[in-house]
Amino acid sequence: MDSSAFLGAATADREVRVVVRAEHGEVRTPIWIVTVGPDAFVRSYRAEQGRWYQQVHVLEAFPLELGGELVSVRPDPVHDANMLERVSDAYLTKYDGEPELVAMVSPGVIATTLRLVPVGE
Secondary structure, eight states: OOHHHHHHHHHHOSOEEEEEEETTEEEEEEEOEEEETTEEEEOOTTGGGOHHHHHHTTSSOEEEEETTEEEEEEEEEOOOHHHHHHHHHHHHHHTTTOTTHHHHTSHHHHTTOEEEEETTO
């Protein structure tokens, strides 16, 4: 998937799935994804306790099911306050009306913000 298709799918899809290892194989965990400019971002709803987040934030790359395809992405933790605010705004816009939205813009969850970089870019 090229970068424009990746960004298009990230913009259009309300959920993507992170593929992680579990005791009995792999688990595909649904998560929310947003875009800001040319970049895609995810957060862990369960903050640092999220099992998928514990596994992927330390990896060089991991598979993400996006737009019906598996895409290898590199997690890039976000610490810039301005960008974190822009990502929160993107969540507030894309998921307006969802009951889980309050959690997605809470401090503990904001701290888990990852920019997803398709491998090969």
